[in-house]
Amino acid sequence: MERLANRIVLMTGWKRALLAFGAGAAAVLGQAPLHAFVVCFLSFPILVWMIDGAIARPSRSWIAMAWPAFATGWLFGFGYFVAGLWWVGNALFVDAEEFIWLWPFAVTLIPALLAVFYGLAAVLARILWSDGLGRIAALAFGFGVTEWLRSFVLTGFPWNAVGYAAMPVPILMQPAAVFGVFGMNALAVFAFSLPAAMAQGARRAALAAAMLVVLVAADAGYGYWWLADAKEPEAGAPLVRIVQPAIDQSEKWDRAKRNEIFDMLIALTEKPGPSGDAPDIVIWPETSVPFLLTEAPQAVAAIAAALAPGQVLLAGAARLGEVDRADGMPTYYNSILALDSDGVIFDAADKKHLVPFGEYLPLRPLLERIGLKAIAAAADRGYSPAERRRALSLPGGVVVLPSVCYEAIFPYEAEAEGEPATVMVNVTNDAWYGDTPGPYQHAHQARIRAVENGLPMLRAANNGVSAIYDALGRQSAALGYGPQGAVEARLPQALAPTWYARQGLFTFWGLIAALALAAFIGRYVELRHTFRH
Template structure:
């Protein structure tokens, strides 16, 4: 019989399991945590005494997972380190510990069940906890377990059950084999479930390249370093770079696309700047990001110019980044010198009205998303309408150069798979890319390089099950699993009546004599 682990050994084991799961997120994209980390956590869950110890297990594992996968969160604070640098370690600590609470909730609920039913409950409760994380307090669905599969065919299951459904499948693959006592049965179950998920995804993937439309987009990547992007000595240089990358076509281009806030002047306040854009892209449509003042409010906006250079449409970002584009309790925070980092006037942005499809002559109708909005699956569609492609403009220079931009790219790819729609992505420092409806990167510009790429727009696929049913499929299954696990909990035995106890004690006394 193996010696029980000491308290610190146990904690180290939990932390290692969480960090192994974190290796599944980009740029590593190594899903070893599913077959090693999750089984370890599932086995420890079976040994927990009560919901409190289950909560501590999940909280510690979640804290390690989020610290290991979200360490890029410190990067925005070092864009202006003299102002925000002191916040960086607190941001990572509070983020990891705070997000870990959701995992604690999932494991704590599962620990309320008995025996092997805890494993079934964990499949549902951890998925529901992750769903809550994606929605409460404005939501923060970075690092979902589904994204662990981004470099495998399993990623295609997003088209059927979405990111939370795939997250539930991920937990099931890792912990349900522990239901068997025999280690060979455990290994066989793990292998069969993993191969089944892999096979279903592989069947969906096409044998050849996707069909392309006769529509060409130019994605421009100016590579404006964030700490210099708004510096008076560099603004004109970056603007001129974007203009140069946009001008001149070897073949017809239908639209030129610039990233988020790539136009360095407020909308309506620099006619000469807009004339320079029109001159660079004559007889071609133009889409780009700009800051748009409207009275006392400021919006993070996408502007669409038609072939004549007239404003054909605008779209205002509606889901803002907390502490980046606005500050909760802004008046109180301002007393301590805390302002939204992305707004140049220090007042923060106002929120737009919500997702909308832009349909203009000469281009298939598209649904725009600005930066942070691409991490939310629900924003990639409009109820009752379907675009023919998705457009994501972003400024990932805030996220550094190691993991943040690549994780954001994975999330853009996920939106394409979920909806069965191609997605064009223009990012300030990268990665700018054309993404197929299967989430494949067809053409791209490398991170931290300036340039452009002319790409043809792929054809959309038929609506996916996820685009039709949303979260209902996995949610119904999760609730059924949780209810089944709860019902399996043994009922406490009622204490015998006092008279019965007296008679039993009398019989025991007689037997002794």
């Protein structure tokens, strides 16, 4: 292994660039749907050895000094995000005549921008770099900070954060209830990078191996202990049905298909389930009906007729708001509407965190001049964001923490005004991306939100992964990409608020401080040894 490390350290030119790109691309295999996280134990040591060789020539310019490390991290990140997000371009094929020209930009520009965060991670690490285990802590520190930044800078896009690769199954997910995904990002990079220290002599190799064994054992042991005491849903818990209509995205807003689509949703709502009991709560996915439900009294009446007394429907739907005072145009919201068997829309929650260029157009007056518009919005002007996130109160004391589409990938979106939530509901439409890794990655990230907060997650997708996860991330029922139908199960119990839910980022910042201290000590010891000799 030492010979391999030395060869990588000394690499230059195109071979070095290609290896950095390839190592990053390979690391994506650790994400859903493959969950081949063992690959990360090779990809991150390669990154460590490449940063070992990212030595700048003496210069007064801090940019010149930082460039070799930044370029190494950026190339690694570019490979990671190209391989992990290529499917985003599929959304542009739905309306190809209008948007296909954007495809090369979507599959390269987005990864190039996200890769900047990994370039910065390498720079932060290089500042505290040493030749021993301290550099492993430095890299974990760098990635921990920049993955946190990636969650909110320029509205944020923390898709495929490294920590998700370390949580493929429920037994390995449970530490997220303590550290959250931000803390798991740093811990995952630390663990994945430890094999790099095994190429530095028997003593360091033994210490690195011991640390890795302890980390993995602690992770799995904590998960086993926590799952051993898990409770099953109560016999009298509400029965939940999730409807997956699997409508082709090219037909979703076709006026000729609207009645057929609506009738399908009604039929899947009324269809007898395997238990023979009528569901208490039915959930339709994001923008499930191809029209404004609030402006269609006949459709609302049909829903009321389909619901038995006491049943509730949560329907993802576009909602017409008030007229915008600035331009006199109506506003639209991407919402979740709550309807009862009397045909009353008794509550609603609007999406707060919109997708740039998908649901709204940044710098709209300027970009509209060159023919751009929001790709996934119900109206050309795009959706408007909710002023605040609010919980939905349902009969029987069920309090829903709602999220629409990719809001479920943001840990800090898991809070709302109102009573404390008893369940999380995520409605989405992943049909935009076809049968690619995207829908599975999306579902896995939503699943971790359940573990972080100790709340069950009910996920309804037009197509993708519709599933019921309990508060420990265990799957009760699910439909993968493709099938049209419905799944149902008893509503899992909520747990007491987790440490992460109570403390937020407190533990994360404590972990980051500990990693920075370990890296600083490694750097200090190295410099002291250098000056002595």
